[in-house]
Amino acid sequence: MRGRLGKGVVSAAALALVVSACGGDDGGGSGDSASSGDGEVTLSVSAWNMDTTPEFQALFDAFEEANPNITIEPVDILADDYDDKLTAMLAGGDETDVLTMKNVIGYSRYANRGQLMDISDLVESADTSNLAGLDAYDIDGSYHAMPYRQDFWLLYYNKALFDAAGLDYPENLTWDEYAQLAEQLTSGDGVHGTYHHTWRSVIQAISAAQTGGDQLGGDYSFFTDQYEMAVGLQDSGFALDFGTAVSQQADYRNMFETEATAMMPMGTWYISGILAATESGETEVDWGIAPMPQRPDSGEVVTFGSPTAFAVNENAEHADAARTFVEFAAGEQGATAIAEVGVVPALQTPEITDAYFALDGMPEDDLSRTAFEPDVVELEMPVSETTSDIDTILNEEHELIMVGDKSVEDGIATMGDRVNSEVR
Amino acid sequence: MSHVTTQPDATRPAPAERGRPPRRKGRSRQIRRNTLVGWSFILPNFIGFALFTLVPVTAAFVLAFMEWNSFGSPEWVGLDNFQRMFGDENFRVALFNTLFYAGGHIPLTLVAALTLAIVLNRKIRGVQFFRTAAFFPYITSLVAVAVVWNMLFNPTMGPVNQFLETLGMANPPGWTASTDWAMPAVIITSVWRDMGYYMVLYLAGLQTIPEEYYEAARVDGANAWQRFWHVTLPGLRPVTFFVVVMLTIQSFKILDLIVVMTDGGPGRSTLVLAQLIYREGIREGRFGYSSAIALVLFFIVLIVTVFQFRLNERRKA
Secondary structure (H helix, E strand, C coil): CCHHHHHHHHHHHHHHHHHHHHHHHHHHHCCCCCCCCCEEEEEEEEEEEECCCCCHHHHHHHHHHHHHHHHHHHEEEHHHHHHHHHHHHCCCCCCEEEECCCCCHHHHHHHHHHEEEECHHHHCCCEEEEEEEEHHHCCCCEEEEHHHEEEEEEEEEEEEEEEEHHCCCCCEEEEEHHHHHCCCCCCCCEEEECCCCCHHHHHHHHHHHHCCCCCCCCCCCHHHHHHHHHHHHCCCCCCCHHHHHHHHHCHHHHHCCCCCEEEEEEECCCHHHHHHHHHCCCCCCCEECCCCCCCCCCCCCCEEEEEEEEEEEEECHHHHHHHHHHHHCCCCHHHHHCCCCCCCCCCCCHHHHHHHHCCCCCCCHHHHHHHCCCEEEEECCCCCHHHHHHHHHHHHHHHHHHHHCCCHHHHHHHHHHHHHHHHH | CCCHHEEEEHHHHHHHHCCCHHHHHHHHHHHHHHHHHHHHHHHHHHHHHHHHHHHHHHHHHHHHEEEEECCCCCCCCCCCHHHHHHCCHHHHHHHHHHHHHHHHHHHHHHHHHHHHHCCCCCCCCCCCHHHHHHHHHCCCCCHHHHHHHHHCCCCCCHHHHHHHHCCCCCCCCCCEEEECCCCHHHHHHHHHHHHHHHHHHHHHHCHHCEEEEEEHHHCCCCCCCHHHHHHHHHHHHHHHHHHHHHHHHHHHCCCHHHHCCCCCCCCCCCCCHHHHHHHHHCCEEEEEEEHHHHHHHHHHCCCCCCCCHHHHHHHHC
């Protein structure tokens, strides 16, 4: 009898051990995954959706070729969960060497928590005069990440639809001219003149960039012109209305590639997508890119964008190799590698732009090249402690204006009221 | 010790043991041993439960009185989180929306499930097929359900509004693109999805009502409505009680369908408590405040459920 009882207790205890061992394994078991025997280093780099985000592989391959003693081990994370996952990893003392900063908001959060290594010396020693987007990573004069990729917004257009309507391609547009074109390009058979995707940045970030308005400021009257234009276009049927786009879960790629719209403001990341769709035969759209339309009083081409950067984990196992990687990615070789897969690098030189436009399927006209060199690229959303809360409010009120539940004036007034009462 | 090998002894005391007081000690030891064996059987499950449910739930209770951003150590703030909650418009909006959803989802699902069960409890041809068909929505992936219903509810090109227009409605509702109709749209979708499951419960309940009751009622001259009201409904009371409790809990913690279908929009018109908890905790890193909201949600569900238990006890008496 005692024997059986004892056995039961022992097996239960063993089971408990197994369970707790499983629990503990996630945290500490990764210590010996990388060997550093004869100068061989395995560098771990966090990335997202590797199979649909070709620049990571391109960059890793180029880096491994330039540094034969370093092997890169990607840590692939689902794009939608990227920041949640990274937050949890870092909170658990993860030792992944290089961390990709998917957006600037996340960057400021990690940097302020002291989870990223200060790499100001790297930034200072490098030639950063042509490195776009670097300012976004300046935290009180020090840098904890270096951008390797800089996306910004421009206007995609369908050349065939412009030709059919007998219109000139959209060069040096003002927003009024853009709205007129949208009207002229709308035809009865389901083709809209333009498509505004449902994101609030399509309206808000561009007007902040072009008017100098502050999205964290609490007074949003500078959105007015842009909203009136956008609401006017959808009410007249020259753009797909917001409610339909949301309930269909409209995909902007689909809208443009099936020629359901003649124009579309969108970020440069879509270039690689459209190149891939063309190559695989999914679309035959004849496309070009133009600079974003401007306000009438503007003397230069102003748009908005957001950089992507690499940072070194404060707990990095191979800090030196990680720094080498960050420097490489922001430098000329890294920029060339990702330009070759159609991604816009942060480093902008004429040679790299040439390499970019030499890609198969890229439009070759001058307008497209002009579009690629805007005068000013403002940050999509300023970074501060209140950014995330304000983003939520601006997004909710954006929806209410776009579905017609609130007038432009009321919606903008509510944005200000809510930001002032809920966030401050 | 002979009884080691005789398992049935535990449940059925052997007659030989009666009237033998000296063996009492052995029996109590055996009871203790059996208890331990029982515990060891549920131990694996219990460890998992304790580790992944009990500890976090207890932690949430404590966290509700603290401020914690998942880094550094939590700071005791007393009732600050609750004070903040009652001044927070997002909380009020989410609470109202959650009650709105529960107020629509619970009665409508109950009625739909009961109706389906009664209709499909008859001996008609193809009844198995219809029962399966009614259960199908429940086993369909939630994301697929949400996406398809979203398309059906498309305000300009959706079949629902096209149908309403052929019926002569000039301005059909905007459904998920309208602040007034987004929640009804979600409720309709959730009723459609859940009614099959509760129908199965009701079908089982209907089988337990003895045919004799109906015969007796018929002999007494009760018509169909009276038989339903005085025989079927009272006979289903235990099932109804279970269904209402399950529906209540399910309604108050609704999150998945809303996130996929409207994501709380347009504006805040479908923002519910569970979503606010997620947003404040996971996204904004305010785990203390988020836990406080979770605690309030827990107590709402607890109070409603206790009330339902009381009501059920009284009816039973």
